[in-house]
Amino acid sequence: MKTALLATLSTLALAACAAGPDYRAPVTPPRAAAAFSTVTPAATAEAPADDWWRMYRDPVLDGLVADALAANTDIRVAVARLDRARSVLRGARTERQPQVDLGASGNYGRASQLQSLPGFDRNRATYDVGLDVSYEVDLAGRISRNIESARGDVGAAAADADAVRVSIVAETTRAYVDAASSAERLAVAQRIVGLLDRSAVLTGKRVDAGRAARLDQVRIAALRDQRAALVPQIAAERQAALFRLATLTGRAPQDLPAAAGARTTTPRLDRPIPIGDGAALLARRPDVRAAERRLAAATARIGVATADLYPRISLGGQVGSTAIDAGDLFSGGPIRWLLGPLLNWSLNQSAARARIAGAEADTRGALATFDGNVLNALQETETALSNYARELDRRTQLQSARNNAERAARITRARQREGQIDFLEVLDAERTFADTDADLATADARIAAAQVDLFRSLGGGWQQAGGV
Numbered sequence: 001m002k003t004a005l006l007a008t009l010s011t012l013a014l015a016a017c018a019a020g021p022d023y024r025a026p027v028t029p030p031r032a033a034a035a036f037s038t039v040t041p042a043a044t045a046e047a048p049a050d051d052w053w054r055m056y057r058d059p060v061l062d063g064l065v066a067d068a069l070a071a072n073t074d075i076r077v078a079v080a081r082l083d084r085a086r087s088v089l090r091g092a093r094t095e096r097q098p099q100v101d102l103g104a105s106g107n108y109g110r111a112s113q114l115q116s117l118p119g120f121d122r123n124r125a126t127y128d129v130g131l132d133v134s135y136e137v138d139l140a141g142r143i144s145r146n147i148e149s150a151r152g153d154v155g156a157a158a159a160d161a162d163a164v165r166v167s168i169v170a171e172t173t174r175a176y177v178d179a180a181s182s183a184e185r186l187a188v189a190q191r192i193v194g195l196l197d198r199s200a201v202l203t204g205k206r207v208d209a210g211r212a213a214r215l216d217q218v219r220i221a222a223l224r225d226q227r228a229a230l231v232p233q234i235a236a237e238r239q240a241a242l243f244r245l246a247t248l249t250g251r252a253p254q255d256l257p258a259a260a261g262a263r264t265t266t267p268r269l270d271r272p273i274p275i276g277d278g279a280a281l282l283a284r285r286p287d288v289r290a291a292e293r294r295l296a297a298a299t300a301r302i303g304v305a306t307a308d309l310y311p312r313i314s315l316g317g318q319v320g321s322t323a324i325d326a327g328d329l330f331s332g333g334p335i336r337w338l339l340g341p342l343l344n345w346s347l348n349q350s351a352a353r354a355r356i357a358g359a360e361a362d363t364r365g366a367l368a369t370f371d372g373n374v375l376n377a378l379q380e381t382e383t384a385l386s387n388y389a390r391e392l393d394r395r396t397q398l399q400s401a402r403n404n405a406e407r408a409a410r411i412t413r414a415r416q417r418e419g420q421i422d423f424l425e426v427l428d429a430e431r432t433f434a435d436t437d438a439d440l441a442t443a444d445a446r447i448a449a450a451q452v453d454l455f456r457s458l459g460g461g462w463q464q465a466g467g468v
Contacts, residue, residue: 018140018141018144018145018303018307019140019141019142019145019303019306019307019309019310020141020145020299020300020302020303020304020305020306020307021299021302021303023148023295023296023299023300025292025296026292026295026367026370026371028282028374031278032278032279032282032374032378033277033278033279033282034277034278034279035277035278036275036277036278036381036382036385037382038382038385038386038389040385040388040389040392041272042272042273042388042389042392043272043273043274043275043385043388043389044272044273044274044275045274045275045276045277046274046275046276047274047276047280048273048274048275048276048280048284048455048458048460049274049460050460050461051460051461052455052458052460052461053065053169053173053455053461055269055271055273056173056267056268056269057270058176058263058267060176060259060260060262060263061173061176061267064172064176064245064249064260065169065172065173067249067250067251068168068169068172068248068249068250069165069168069169070250071249071250071251072168072248072249072250073250074164074167074168075161075164075165075168077164078157078160078161078164078165079161081157081160081161082154082157082158082160082161084157085150085153085154085156085157086154086157088150088153088154089147089150089151089153089154091150092143092146092147092149092150093147095136095143095146095147096138096143096147097135098133098134098135099133099134099135099136100131100132100133101131101132101133102130102131102132103128103129103130103131103132104127104128104129104130105127105128105129106125106126106127106128107125107126108123108124108125108126109123109124109126110123124324125324125325126322126323126324127322127323127324127325128320128321128322129320129321130318130319130320130321131318131319131320132316132317132318133316133317133318134314134315134316134317134342135314135315135316136312136313136314137313137314137315139307139310139311139312139313140306140307140309140310141303141307142303142304142307142308142312145300145301145303145304145307146300146304148296148297148300148303149297149298149300149301149304150297151296151297152293152294152295152296152297152298152300153293153294153297154293155289155290155293155296155297156290156291156293156294156297158293159286159287159289159290159293160286160290162286162289163286163287163290165286165461166286166456166459166460166461167456168248169461170452170453170455170456170461171244171248172245172248172249173452173455174449174452175241175242175244175245175248176241176245176260176263176267177266177267177445177448177449177452178237178238178241178244178445178449179238179241179242179245179260179261179263180263180264180265180266180267181266181441181444181445181448182234182235182237182238182241182445183238183261183263183264183265184264184265184266184441184444184445185234185438185441185442185445186231186234186235186238187264188437188438188441189227189230189231189234189438190231191437192227192434192437192438193224193227193228193231195430195434196220196223196224196227196430196434197224199220199224199426199430200217200220200221200224203216203217203220204217216427219427220427220430223427223430223431223434227434230438238261242256242260242261243256245260246260266441266444266445266447266448267448268444268447268448269451273388273451273454273455275381275385275454275458276458278378281377281378281381281458281459282374282377284458284459284460285373285377285459286459287373287376287377287459288370288373288374288377290373291366291369291370291372291373292370294366294369294370295363295366295367295369295370297366298359298362298363298365298366299363299366301359301362301363302356302359302360302363304359305352305355305356305358305359306352306356308346308352308355309349309352309353309356310345311343311344311345312343312344312345313341313342313343313344314341314342314344315341315342316339316340316341316342317337317338317339317340318336318337318338318339319335319336319337319338320335320336320337321335321336322336377457377459380457381454381457381458383457384450384453384454384456384457385454385457387450387453387454388447388450388451388453388454391443391446391447391450392447394443394446395440395443395444395447398436398439398440398443399440401436401439402433402436402437402439402440405429405432405433405435405436405437406433406436406437408429408432408433409426409429409430409432409433411429412425412426412429413426413429
């Protein structure tokens with residue numbers, strides 16, 4: 001009895017040791033946690049807002065983002081994958097519990113003459129019922145490492161779902177912004193066409209009065225048709241943005257609310273964008289968190305593979321009964337029982353070591369992926385921040401150019417009425433003014449797109465769904 005007790009205690013002591021390396025989260029370079037290198041008054045070091053789209057102060061956009069988070073099909077797929085990972089984790093945890101199997105059978109048949117005593121009926125029924133109970137002692141930590149691996153997969157799937165939410169929120173905002181900016185560009189294009197129509201009418205009158213050449217009328221008509229050709233193109237872009245917005249919010253195109261396309265000006269921010277620093281970025285980015293969790297899972301799988309080098313010990317028992325009459329199954333005579341340990345040890349160490357080498361290679365790959373995601377997160381954010389700052393600078397120059405072009409067009413029209421210049425100069429001035437006006441509207445659209453790209457790179461938005 002003492003020997004058995006000592007053996008059991010020794011086994012339990014060994015079970016406390018898990019094979020394979022213990023996971024330690026990778027350390028990112030200190031420079032990665034510092035402030036971003038791009039400095040611009042359009043951004044501050046404050047912590048980014050989780051619900052960043054509310055900075056546009058647009059209730060319609062807020063509602064569309066909420067719809068997308070609730071009904072987008074890509075998010076539903078990601079959540080389903082998370083549920084599957086959780087089910088695998090639940091299955092791994094059950095290995096820590098005793099495994100209980102209940103079996104019962106009944107059959108009727110004819111025995112061989114050699115298997116039957118003389119005078120006994122060779123046709124008979126046989127009934128059997130049995131209960132098997134087994135418990136695997138986690139000698140080398142195989143079960144605990146398997147649970148650890150499954151837990152890492154759940155964390156990675158949760159971060160993947162968050163990454164999808166980040167993308168969908170950004171894409172929904174982008175589609176809404178594109179629709180609104182296209183409406184603004186469309187209005188500018190139509191206004192330019194209207195101005196050129198009036199110029200064409202005035203030119204026609206001057207031609208009829210003999211004060212302008214027919215060539216001037218043809219040129220202004222050509223410019224007008226050139227600008228008019230942009231109108232259907234911009235209208236198509238606006239419709240495409242609205243169709244995209246419908247899909248992102250889980251709707252058919254015809255079911256998109258009219259309010260989604262009612263805005264006719266590009267959304268603008270009235271304050272700098274809070275961006276935080278590199279440390280906050282890496283903690284917030286779902287793709288970085290997913291890579292870290294996959295690294296943890298891969299490290300745990302080294303332990304699962306290493307545990308195959310050691311024996312598996314199971315403690316089990318069996319109780320059952322076999323009888324030729326169902327009523328005799330639970331009487332004392334046919335009862336059988338069995339109790340004892342089971343040792344299972346594979347001596348094919350080469351195969352186990354090959355699996356260990358494969359798991360170690362997977363872990364090195366997961367670490368490289370994590371490092372790459374860290375660098376990519378920093379690169380994306382720095383690029384998006386730089387692009388946003390440069391787009392603002394570009395708009396400032398375009399606004400100045402547009403103002404100067406408007407003044408030049410006004411002056412040339414006045415001088416042409418006074419007969420000081422010919423109509424060709426007026427045409428050139430009108431064309432320049434039209435170009436700068438359209439460029440300014442396009443610049444506003446590019447700024448809004450750059451803002452969304454920056455928000456996306458910062459990795460916020462998934463927290464509004466409550467995480468996972």
